[in-house]
Amino acid sequence: MTAIFWMNTKMSDTSIVKIKGRRVWDSRGRATVEAEIELACGARGRAIAPAGASRGAREAIDLRDADGMGVTDAVANVNGLIAKTLLDMDACKQEEIDRALISLDGTLNKARLGANATVAVSLAALHAAASAQGLPLFRYLAQGKSVRLPLPEIQIFGGGAHAGRRIDIQDLMVMALAAKSFDEALEMTARVYHAAGELMRDAGKLRGVADEGGWWPEFDSNEEAIETLVRAIARAGFVPGDEVAISLDIAASEFGSSKGYRLGLGGKSLDSDGMCELVLDWLARYPIASVEDPLAEDDRTGMMRFTAAAGQRVQIIGDDYLTTSAARVRDAIADRACNAVLLKPNQCGTVTETREALDLAKAAGWGCIVSARSGETEDLSIVHLATGWDAGQLKVGSFTRSERMAKWNEALRIEESLGADTRFAGRAALPLKQT
Ligand code: PGA
Ligand code: ZN
Numbered sequence: 001m002t003a004i005f006w007m008n009t010k011m012s013d014t015s016i017v018k019i020k021g022r023r024v025w026d027s028r029g030r031a032t033v034e035a036e037i038e039l040a041c042g043a044r045g046r047a048i049a050p051a052g053a054s055r056g057a058r059e060a061i062d063l064r065d066a067d068g069m070g071v072t073d074a075v076a077n078v079n080g081l082i083a084k085t086l087l088d089m090d091a092c093k094q095e096e097i098d099r100a101l102i103s104l105d106g107t108l109n110k111a112r113l114g115a116n117a118t119v120a121v122s123l124a125a126l127h128a129a130a131s132a133q134g135l136p137l138f139r140y141l142a143q144g145k146s147v148r149l150p151l152p153e154i155q156i157f158g159g160g161a162h163a164g165r166r167i168d169i170q171d172l173m174v175m176a177l178a179a180k181s182f183d184e185a186l187e188m189t190a191r192v193y194h195a196a197g198e199l200m201r202d203a204g205k206l207r208g209v210a211d212e213g214g215w216w217p218e219f220d221s222n223e224e225a226i227e228t229l230v231r232a233i234a235r236a237g238f239v240p241g242d243e244v245a246i247s248l249d250i251a252a253s254e255f256g257s258s259k260g261y262r263l264g265l266g267g268k269s270l271d272s273d274g275m276c277e278l279v280l281d282w283l284a285r286y287p288i289a290s291v292e293d294p295l296a297e298d299d300r301t302g303m304m305r306f307t308a309a310a311g312q313r314v315q316i317i318g319d320d321y322l323t324t325s326a327a328r329v330r331d332a333i334a335d336r337a338c339n340a341v342l343l344k345p346n347q348c349g350t351v352t353e354t355r356e357a358l359d360l361a362k363a364a365g366w367g368c369i370v371s372a373r374s375g376e377t378e379d380l381s382i383v384h385l386a387t388g389w390d391a392g393q394l395k396v397g398s399f400t401r402s403e404r405m406a407k408w409n410e411a412l413r414i415e416e417s418l419g420a421d422t423r424f425a426g427r428a429a430l431p432l433k434q435t
Contacts, residue, residue: 014039014040015091016086016087016090017039018037019037019078019087021033021074021077021082021120021121022075023072024048026051026403027376027377027403028211030069031069031071032048032116032377033116033117034047035123037121037124043128043129045091045126047121047122047124047126047381048120048378050344050346050373050375050376050377051116051373051374052375053211054161054170055320056297056323057320058109058323058325059115059346060109060115060118061109062115062116063077063110063116063117071114077113077117078121081113082104085104086101091125092133094122094126095352098350099352102350102353105118115349118349123351126141126351127381136417137381138387138388138414141389142387142389147418148424149181149387149415149418149423150387150411151175151176151393151394151429152175152189152394153173153174154174154193155173155214155398155399156399157172157210157214157228157229158209158210158211158213158214158215158216159217160251161251161254161374162214162374163210165255166219167219167225168222168250169226169248169249170249170250171247171251171292172214172226173247173395174189175245175247175427176188176189176244177242177244177245177289180426181424182412186412188243188244191237193215193232194236195235196215210398211375212374212397212401213397213399213401214397222282227286245289246288246290247289247292247315249292249293250292250295252293253293253297256270256295257298258272258296258298258300258301261274275302276294279291283313290315290316290317290340291317292317292318292319293318293321296320300335303335303337304335307336311336312432315367315431316338316339317340317342317369318337318340318341318342322338322357323348324343324345324353325353325357326356329366333360333364338366339365340366340368341366341368341369342395343369343370343391344370345385354385368389369395370386371394371396372397372404376396376403383396383407386411393425393429394411396408
């Protein structure tokens with residue numbers, strides 16, 4: 001009897017007994033941080049920090065060694081300070097773990113420990129807790145509530161900082177609005193992706209792929225890129241806008257600020273009003289359902305003006321503008337400066353802070369998109385966050401390269417595992433009156 005009692009206690013003991021940090025490598029061949037956590041019951045969790053290329057100025061710090069590349073210090077922080085602080089803490093108490101990381105760091109932007117160290121540890125603890133309960137991560141996060149598979153936003157052409165600034169727009173993506181399931185959304189997107197490749201080949205413009213796996217944007221203008229995407233949607237057999245809509249990440253902070261915007265293609269210089277008009281003109285001319293960072297991260301009045309003009313009919317996402325910060329989401333809700341938030345856990349550095357930003361956005365009726373970074377790995381955490389939190393949308397990059405496909409494929413497995421209970425967020429995930 002005693003022995004059985006002891007074993008049961010042991011099985012349910014979710015206190016952290018071991019934390020290990022190590023250097024691994026991402027999809028750009030750059031070093032990054034992996035954290036592994038072991039609990040007293042034997043359960044383990046593991047997670048890898050991603051890295052951005054077009055980072056918002058207010059993001060938490062991705063701690064690099066003096067050479068700008070290495071993660072020796074960030075890994076040492078996991079194995080030293082962080083391990084010492086979190087040892088014996090209960091992995092099921094995510095908020096306590098994350099608060100401990102935040103106070104150990106003591107800065108406003110994780111400059112001491114590095115958000116690459118904290119996010120890997122925070123997610124590893126989450127995985128360990130789910131594993132201790134014998135649950136897939138999305139189910140552990142859902143806490144018994146029903147979930148929906150997210151509407152995927154999938155890149156067809158890369159651009160901006162992800163393609164040597166060949167064109168100004170960073171991501172030209174599609175959303176399969178007519179899909180009835182996640183599986184169908186991927187099948188529709190695959191058709192568009194290949195149709196786009198055929199168009200590029202026929203035009204003698206096929207040059208390989210950009211950072212996130214989208215076709216390399218061999219275009220003479222931003223408009224040519226958008227028009228080619230519209231043609232690819234039609235060539236794949238879908239009605240542009242109705243069945244498959246366009247989603248653009250302008251990432252305007254990469255080529256401008258509230259003081260002015262300098263587009264590389266066409267050499268145009270625009271003030272904030274001009275940039276606003278340019279993107280509004282694209283919305284009027286093309287079947288676009290979602291736009292991310294149409295103006296720069298410091299261009300508050302520009303974002304407010306843009307949202308006032310288009311927020312009823314188009315999703316307007318803050319990425320660099322919000323940097324997964326609950327405080328910035330709160331301000332933007334008051335300002336009506338966006339109507340959707342991009343959620344990248346490494347922009348703030350913990351699961352709890354990501355969740356806070358999501359909760360505020362959801363309560364305001366905003367769209368919520370859990371997102372990967374351009375520097376990714378085989379880590380699948382974000383797929384489970386998007387589904388388990390019922391965020392509604394997921395952005396992972398394109399439809400090639402295994403650091404991307406691993407995530408789309410994981411969502412397929414989740415969808416299958418839900419069987420008759422499966423629900424797909426679809427177009428209802430967009431914060432629009434009608435789409
Ligand atoms: P990043 O870009 O991961 O290179 O910062 C992704 C995005 O802007 O959405
Ligand atoms: Zn972005």
